[in-house]
Amino acid sequence: MARRPTVYDVAKLAGVSTATVSFAFRRPDEVRDSTREAVLQAARELGYVPSGAARGLARGGTGVLGLQSFDLLTESDLLSPPAAIPVDDGPPDPRVFPLYVDEVQRGFELECRQRGRSVHISNDPRTPQDVTDHAGRVDGLAVFPSRAGLSGVADVLESVVRTVPIVLFSMGGVSADDAFHRVQADNDGGARAVIAHLVDHHRARRLTFLGDLAAPDYQERFIAITDELATRGLAPLAAASTAAVNDATAADDATATQHAPDIAAIIADISVTNLPDAFVCASDQIAIALIEQLTRRGVSVPADVIVTGFDGILASRVLRPTLTTVRQPMADMGRTAARILAEEAENRSETGRTVILPTTLVLGESCGCGSGSTELG
Amino acid sequence: MARRPTVYDVAKLAGVSTATVSFAFRRPDEVRDSTREAVLQAARELGYVPSGAARGLARGGTGVLGLQSFDLLTESDLLSPPAAIPVDDGPPDPRVFPLYVDEVQRGFELECRQRGRSVHISNDPRTPQDVTDHAGRVDGLAVFPSRAGLSGVADVLESVVRTVPIVLFSMGGVSADDAFHRVQADNDGGARAVIAHLVDHHRARRLTFLGDLAAPDYQERFIAITDELATRGLAPLAAASTAAVNDATAADDATATQHAPDIAAIIADISVTNLPDAFVCASDQIAIALIEQLTRRGVSVPADVIVTGFDGILASRVLRPTLTTVRQPMADMGRTAARILAEEAENRSETGRTVILPTTLVLGESCGCGSGSTELG
DNA sequence: TTGAAAGCGCTACCAT
DNA sequence: ATGGTAGCGCTTTCAA
Numbered sequence: 001m002a003r004r005p006t007v008y009d010v011a012k013l014a015g016v017s018t019a020t021v022s023f024a025f026r027r028p029d030e031v032r033d034s035t036r037e038a039v040l041q042a043a044r045e046l047g048y049v050p051s052g053a054a055r056g057l058a059r060g061g062t063g064v065l066g067l068q069s070f071d072l073l074t075e076s077d078l079l080s081p082p083a084a085i086p087v088d089d090g091p092p093d094p095r096v097f098p099l100y101v102d103e104v105q106r107g108f109e110l111e112c113r114q115r116g117r118s119v120h121i122s123n124d125p126r127t128p129q130d131v132t133d134h135a136g137r138v139d140g141l142a143v144f145p146s147r148a149g150l151s152g153v154a155d156v157l158e159s160v161v162r163t164v165p166i167v168l169f170s171m172g173g174v175s176a177d178d179a180f181h182r183v184q185a186d187n188d189g190g191a192r193a194v195i196a197h198l199v200d201h202h203r204a205r206r207l208t209f210l211g212d213l214a215a216p217d218y219q220e221r222f223i224a225i226t227d228e229l230a231t232r233g234l235a236p237l238a239a240a241s242t243a244a245v246n247d248a249t250a251a252d253d254a255t256a257t258q259h260a261p262d263i264a265a266i267i268a269d270i271s272v273t274n275l276p277d278a279f280v281c282a283s284d285q286i287a288i289a290l291i292e293q294l295t296r297r298g299v300s301v302p303a304d305v306i307v308t309g310f311d312g313i314l315a316s317r318v319l320r321p322t323l324t325t326v327r328q329p330m331a332d333m334g335r336t337a338a339r340i341l342a343e344e345a346e347n348r349s350e351t352g353r354t355v356i357l358p359t360t361l362v363l364g365e366s367c368g369c370g371s372g373s374t375e376l377g
Numbered sequence: 378m379a380r381r382p383t384v385y386d387v388a389k390l391a392g393v394s395t396a397t398v399s400f401a402f403r404r405p406d407e408v409r410d411s412t413r414e415a416v417l418q419a420a421r422e423l424g425y426v427p428s429g430a431a432r433g434l435a436r437g438g439t440g441v442l443g444l445q446s447f448d449l450l451t452e453s454d455l456l457s458p459p460a461a462i463p464v465d466d467g468p469p470d471p472r473v474f475p476l477y478v479d480e481v482q483r484g485f486e487l488e489c490r491q492r493g494r495s496v497h498i499s500n501d502p503r504t505p506q507d508v509t510d511h512a513g514r515v516d517g518l519a520v521f522p523s524r525a526g527l528s529g530v531a532d533v534l535e536s537v538v539r540t541v542p543i544v545l546f547s548m549g550g551v552s553a554d555d556a557f558h559r560v561q562a563d564n565d566g567g568a569r570a571v572i573a574h575l576v577d578h579h580r581a582r583r584l585t586f587l588g589d590l591a592a593p594d595y596q597e598r599f600i601a602i603t604d605e606l607a608t609r610g611l612a613p614l615a616a617a618s619t620a621a622v623n624d625a626t627a628a629d630d631a632t633a634t635q636h637a638p639d640i641a642a643i644i645a646d647i648s649v650t651n652l653p654d655a656f657v658c659a660s661d662q663i664a665i666a667l668i669e670q671l672t673r674r675g676v677s678v679p680a681d682v683i684v685t686g687f688d689g690i691l692a693s694r695v696l697r698p699t700l701t702t703v704r705q706p707m708a709d710m711g712r713t714a715a716r717i718l719a720e721e722a723e724n725r726s727e728t729g730r731t732v733i734l735p736t737t738l739v740l741g742e743s744c745g746c747g748s749g750s751t752e753l754g
Numbered sequence: 755t756t757g758a759a760a761g762c763g764c765t766a767c768c769a770t
Numbered sequence: 771a772t773g774g775t776a777g778c779g780c781t782t783t784c785a786a
Contacts (some may be wrong), residue, residue, distance in 0.1 A: 004437075004540050006779055017757045022781055023507065026410035032755060044532075047539025051512030053439060054779030056430030057762045060381075062514070064497070087486070089706035092691035097483055098475050104455075106474055107466070109517040113500050118511065120441070121486060129402065134495065137429030162424025163381050238518035275452070288753065295754025318695035320752045322646070362468070372469075375664065375697045377672025383763055394773045397780045399765060409771060431763030 060262035060347020066138035107334025128156035140341030165344035168277030190326035190359035191224035204277035284309035322372035391419035443515035484711025505533035517718030542721035567703035567736035568601035581654035588659020661686035698742030699749035
């Protein structure tokens with residue numbers, strides 16, 4: 001296992017030049033049969049594996065598309081301990097996998113597979129260098145908004161996008177007329193649909209929003225919710241800068257604004273003796289964690305209080321009660337991102353395009369409307 | 378958007394040498410502050426992204442680990458049309474995702490993430506070149522057995538493993554004292570546990586195995602099943618070379634052996650008037666498809682016939698009836714593979730190691746033993 | 755059809 | 771602390 005064999009080794013063993021070796025692989029029919037066989041034989045004998053790096057260098061461009069996903073466990077503090085840290089292999093738990101990111105990633109992979117491109121999955125970037133490092137290995141990069149706008153990470157994207165096509169899965173606070181491409185769900189429409197259903201159909205009046213407003217997607221939803229409530233003459237939900245529980249009728253809980261406690265803590269602090277008509281959660285994960293806690297404390301959903309989610313992840317369909325939620329076309333979002341990047345890799349356009357995919361209101365048991373059969377047959 | 382800026386461009390703009398540019402990025406503290414700032418500034422200005430290819434070439438070795446997964450939809454012909462081809466974005470369906478491969482992949486990704494390595498996901502190889510191409514981009518490669526031993530794909534692995542560390546997720550018919558590493562579940566123990574439960578607890582006598590024996594894992598399970606039955610003085614299940622339905626008492630269905638019809642066809646052909654005591658399926662996917670079909674044809678599971686699966690994928694827990702199955706520690710398998718590859722990338726060992734992870738019998742509703750609550754709280 | 759040789763962009767060693 | 775420079779392994783003209 002000395003050195004990785006190279007074209008030179010193969011060439012020598014086959015008694016040809018390196019150019020011929022390369023040709024034997026890349027343009028098999030421009031090489032005499034016997035020569036090609038000799039080369040291939042030599043290659044096999046040596047265990048020759050062409051260096052992707054060298055190839056990429058020489059040709060410019062790898063056929064790889066990148067996906068930079070953030071830490072899947074970011075919000076796992078919402079879960080009960082057993083499921084929180086899946087280091088040991090427990091039984092599959094839909095509260096842990098697949099989540100929003102996983103579903104998008106799957107779409108991304110499917111599209112790449114279909115286009116014969118491979119996928120590079122990179123970690124949550126901790127430094128600007130992580131970003132450039134990853135961007136440097138791919139022909140295009142899709143990026144989830146880091147929940148925390150880490151030091152310089154957002155800035156470096158602005159620089160990198162000049163060189164590498166980038167798709168953002170959220171507005172992420174950047175202006176809309178730049179080189180970034182954007183793929184996102186119709187947060188606005190989805191959020192309004194939820195409010196319309198809760199207020200118009202269920203006659204809900206006191207609504208509480210649950211979600212970290214530092215997340216761009218969540219913020220968009222919150223704004224739409226607030227506006228939709230105002231349209232109906234209801235008190236707008238108060239907004240806290242980071243994590244917050246906001247009650248339409250009693251928004252005097254200033255601690256939320258100040259300490260930005262995590263959602264788990266906020267949920268634990270909810271007073272079960274003074275419940276709103278409905279909790280409007282910024283994500284399914286939050287809704288599920290909330291219902292779990294409420295149930296433990298003797299509060300029944302939807303009998304005592306309505307809970308809605310957002311995303312439409314698998315867990316929202318298979319856990320009971322099933323969630324009333326807004327489904328994002330997650331796989332489609334992933335596919336769309338991959339499609340854009342593949343196209344941009346071919347010939348790059350100057351300005352970014354934005355694709356907003358429709359969302360769907362899904363009625364589940366958590367508002368009292370839906371059913372939740374998962375029976376086979 | 379002319380040419381990708383290079384070290385030379387940055388060096389020129391910053392008024393330093395390329396070596397300094399490189400240092401400014403790789404060893405920030407061995408460069409004077411002002412110099413570093415100048416370099417970083419120039420880089421940002423140009424949208425400089427260091428070429429991963431060039432870096433990999435120069436340093437030898439990318440920090441990337443590869444996972445070559447086979448087509449997720451291979452067995453999708455088992456599913457009803459709506460779920461079969463997820464090109465359009467439907468609601469999440471546990472029969473389609475996450476499957477066995479996805480769960481393993483997730484473990485692989487988690488381990489890589491933890492180790493600061495990124496992941497390269499490659500497609501089902503169609504040619505030997507696909508294999509070398511992908512192997513050439515990574516420091517190590519984990520491979521699922523291609524369901525079909527495509528032309529030369531298996532052979533080329535034998536050659537490639539001399540150069541690139543490879544983990545196989547199944548025996549795949551290769552000898553055990555080669556350079557391949559192997560990570561697999563205890564198929565043997567799991568299969569025996571199922572039979573013990575069915576025969577000893579449920580007094581099942583007539584068992585039918587359902588699965589394509591061309592798949593190495595399935596074959597292992599089948600062999601263990603047969604042996605375990607023999608131990609109890611029961612007629613062994615007959616084996617067909619490829620896809621097959623084998624009835625312990627009536628193994629005269631020669632067509633199965635000859636035409637190797639796919640599982641979907643075999644399921645469709647099952648006579649509901651002459652059911653065995655239990656169907657022992659080679660995978661959860663098969664079991665789920667079977668139950669779906671049986672239910673449609675008026676057969677109740679487990680009342681009329683017992684069905685067992687294998688894998689313990691999420692769907693086996695959330696669909697009704699829940700499956701009696703053998704859970705493989707899928708995420709652990711993925712993690713283990715990544716761990717081995719990461720270690721081998723550091724310093725390679727001469728001979729391959731084999732890790733066999735334990736399986737667990739899970740009692741579900743499909744044999745009449747388990748319950749299937751998915752309630753929150 | 756095949757060979758020679760010039761890069762591709764970066765790193766790291768050796769000087770300074 | 772910084773610069774010069776020789777590769778890393780492959781592709782790809784251009785010649786032969």
